[in-house]
Amino acid sequence: MARPPTFSPPQTEAELLARARALSGVCLGELAQRVGAEAPVDLRRAKGFTGQLVEQLLGASAASRAEPDFQRLGVELKTLPVNRRGRPAESTFVSTVDLAEIDRVEWAACRVRAKLARVLWVPVEGERDLPVPARRLGEPLLWSPDPDQDAQLRADWEELAGVIGRGGIESLSARRGRVLQVRPKAANARSRRQGTDEDGLPFATLPRGFYLRASFTAEILRRNYALPG
C-alpha cells in the first residue's frame, strides 16, 4: 500500500465509533483513494488489505505492534467479511499461540481474553464474486463479550491451552473447540516455532493461532443487527 496520509488517533470510544460510522456504506475503492492507495482486484495477494486500510482511516497505531489497535482506548479493530445474508465468510484470527508460556498463563491474563475484551467489529461485504473495490463497509459494532460468551471462550481456551501446555499441540486439530479453535498461523507449512513435547523437551512445530469460529461471530452479528431472513 502506498504511503498514507496520517489520521490522528481517536480520543474516545464515541469518537472512534463516529468515525467508523462515517465510513459505512462506502466502498473499498473510494476508501483506498482517501489514503492515496488503490484497491486490489482480488485479495489473493493482499489478504490484509481491508484491515490495514480501515486501520489507517480510523487512526489506529501502526500495524505489527503487540498492542491494541487503539492503544489509548484499549480497543481492538477487526474487519469481518460477511456474505449477502450477513453471515461471516471467514473465521477471525485472534492471537498467536504462545507456546513458551501458555502452560503458565491463566484465562484471566491470557492474550485471547485481552484482545477480545473490547473489539470494534467492522463488517465488510465479502462475497468472492463482488470485486474488491466495490465492496462496502457496514455499520460498526463496539463489542465486549457478555458473561455467557466469556464463559464459552474461557472453556475452550482452557481446554486448548491445557492440551498445548501438556505438550499435545501436534494432536490438536481445528475441530477442537466450540467457539475458539487452534489453526496454523504461518507463512507456510515449513515455518517452525519452538514448542514443548509430552516429555517436556523442546521441539520445532508449526506456529499456530487462536481463531474465533464463524458461528461465534455470526451470533454476535445476529444479536446486534437486523439481518435479512
Next chain:
DNA sequence: GATTGATCATAC
C-alpha cells in the same frame, strides 16, 4: 456450502 489446514503482504 462450510470448514480445515495452508498461505500471502507488509513493517520492523
Next chain:
DNA sequence: GTATGATCAATC
C-alpha cells in the same frame, strides 16, 4: 525471522 493484517483453496 516475528509480529501485524487476514483470506485462500483443498477437502469434507
